[in-house]
Amino acid sequence: MSHDPLSDTLFALADPTRRAILARLSKGEATVNELAAPFDISLPAVSKHLKVLERARLISRGRTAQWRPCRLEPEPLKAVDGWLGDYRTLWEHRLDRLEDYLATLQADHDHQEDKND
Template identity: 75%
Template sequence: MQTDSLSQTFAALADPTRRAILARLTQGEATVGELAEPFDMSLPAVSKHLKVLERAGLVSRGREAQWRPCRLEAGPLEAANDWLEVYRRFWEQSLDRLESYLDELQMKGKPHGRKS
């Protein structure tokens, strides 16, 4: 079964360890060993997380002699943000309507000619 890229992105982001790895990569390239340092898990376990991130297109690995740096690939995050943007606008509009309604109720409850 083929999964669309947006589903792969959200599946990869569903795990807090993978989100922490991505957060670390915003600071620059890192080796698997460097990425594993803050976690209480083996290098193979961290490598499994990296494979999920690679399949989702969120991480790429370079090759410089013996050093294989991992780097953040932000393109899939932009697609996820674009998808979420629709819902952000929906909630902002809903909250704006609620605010207007509450203002209207407040104005109806005030006595005329008085400021409070």
């Protein structure tokens, strides 16, 4: 695994089970058993997913007596959002150009129909 935090975050987000775990944690803290409930996988498998999420610093685990709640740590997601921002700008520019092109096609079509009437 990389020591690059962005790579670690993207690796953690690449798995749909881990994304589902993060989605659940976005609603509040949960125990491993609560996180495992919707999945048809073993508790050790869920624990492995949690370790990947912890390594990426996407979650943290507290300790209250015997209870070890997991909680979402959204800070690494800001780095992903920032990295995607450059690509978002690129796609917005491309979509703006497409919109202009389609408007030109529509205007040409409307002009052609006016000539035929």
